[in-house]
Amino acid sequence: MRAESSEKPGIREQHALRRRNNPLFDETRRNVANEDLASARLDDGLELDHFMEEFQLLVQRAIDLKPNTPSETVLEIKAALDKSYQQACALPGDQTQVKQAISQLVNAIMRAIRNGIDSDALAEQELEDEETARRAHFSLQELPLVSALTHPESPIGENELIPSLLSEPEQTLAPSLTIFDKGQMEVLCEDARAFLSQLDPDRALDEAWRRLELMEEIFHQSHQPQRGDH
Template identity: 40%
Template sequence: MIIKPSEQPGSHERHLLRKASNPLFPNAPTLDDDNLIDAQRLDHEALQTFNTEFRALLEETTSLTGNVESEVILQLKDRLDRAYESASSVGGDLSKTKDAIRKLLGFMMASVRRGAGADEHAHMELDQEEAARNAHFTLLDAPLVADLLHPESPIHPDELVPTLLSADKDELQLALQMFDEVQLLAILSQGAALLEQLQGEGVNVSIPQEKLAFMQGYAEFAGGLST
C-alpha cells in the first residue's frame, strides 16, 4: 500500500478499518489503496459540507438580536445539537469547533433561563435538558457512537452486530447505552448465532466471545436497573 490511514479518520474510513479483513463481517473488504482513497474522499466531502453549513449556522447564531422569538431559539438549539453530532463523525481535529458549539448552547440556555424568570418548573425542565445534552455529547465523543448515530452512517443495519463485536470494551460500553432491553436481546441473539456459525467454519472467535459475554453482562445489569 502507498496510501496511509489518516491520523484522525472520519466515519467512512473508521468503518473501513473496522471491516478490513475482519471475519465478523460478511464479504469483508481488504485494506488497499483504492478502498482507502474512496473512504478518505467521502470523509473529506463530509468535512467540507460540515464546514460550509457550520459557518452559516455560526453567522446566523451570532447575529441574533436581543428580542428573538422562542421558536427561533429552539430551532437554533436543535441545529447546534445536530452540528455537534456531525462534528463528532467527520475526520480531523474539531475539538475547538465542538467547544464553540457548547459555548453557544450555553449562551442560549442562559438566555432562556433569564426568560423563564422565577418559574421553578421551567428551570427544572431546563436542568433536565442540559443534563440530557451533556450525557449525549459525552456519548458522541466515542467515535463508534458518533458513527452509529450519524444520519448517513456508513454502518449498515446488518453490520451492527459485527461492529459491536469488533469494538474495544470502552467504546462498546458507551455504545450499548443507545439500545433498549428488547434491542439488546436481539443483538445478543444475533451475535451468538454469528459466532456459532464462524466457529463452525474454523474461525477463532475467542475475542468476540469475550465481547459477547461483556454485552450479556451489560444487558443483565441494565435489565436489573429497569425492573
C-alpha cells in the first residue's frame, strides 16, 4: 500500500518526499517508508496545532492595540506577526487565509506607525524600505525549500543541504539561492561540484549537473565586479 502525500505537505513531509528514492541522498536516507511519511506528517500536524493556538493569542493582542500603546509593544507584536508569516509558510495545508490575516494586521500597524511620524521624510523612507524588504521576505518564504531551510527546526541537516539544492526544480532553485550571501554561494558551488564529481563521475544524473551549472552561473553573474569597482 502506497501512502499518498498531502496536497500541501509541511516541511518535514516535503523533505521525506525529497529524499525518497533520490540517488543524491545516502542509501539509508533515500529509503523512506510509508511509516516515515506518516511520522513526518504527524509532526507537521502537531506544529500546525501549536501554531494555531499561539496565533489566535497573537491576533487578539494585535486587535486589542490602543492608540496609546507603547511603541515597543507595537513593534514587538509586528515582529511576532512577521515571524508568524514565516511559520505559516512551513505548515501543512492551505494557509492562505492565515497569511492574508497576518498581512492585513501588519499593514494596519504600519499605517498607524506612519501616521505618527509627522511627515518626517527620513522616517518615511525607512518605513518604505522596511515594507519593500518585508514583501520580498514574505515572497521568498512561499518557496518550499526556503521555508524549510530558514525554519528554526529545519528538517534539512547541514549534510543534506547540497543534495537538497541539487534536487530542487530549476525554476525555484534560482530564487531560493538568494538567501545565501556571496561567501556562502561560493562554498556551496565548490561543495556541490565536489559532491557530484565523487558521486556521479560518469554524469549519469543529468538534472543534478544542470542544477549545479545553474548555481555556478547565478553565482558568477550576481557577483561580477560592477563598472568602476577596483
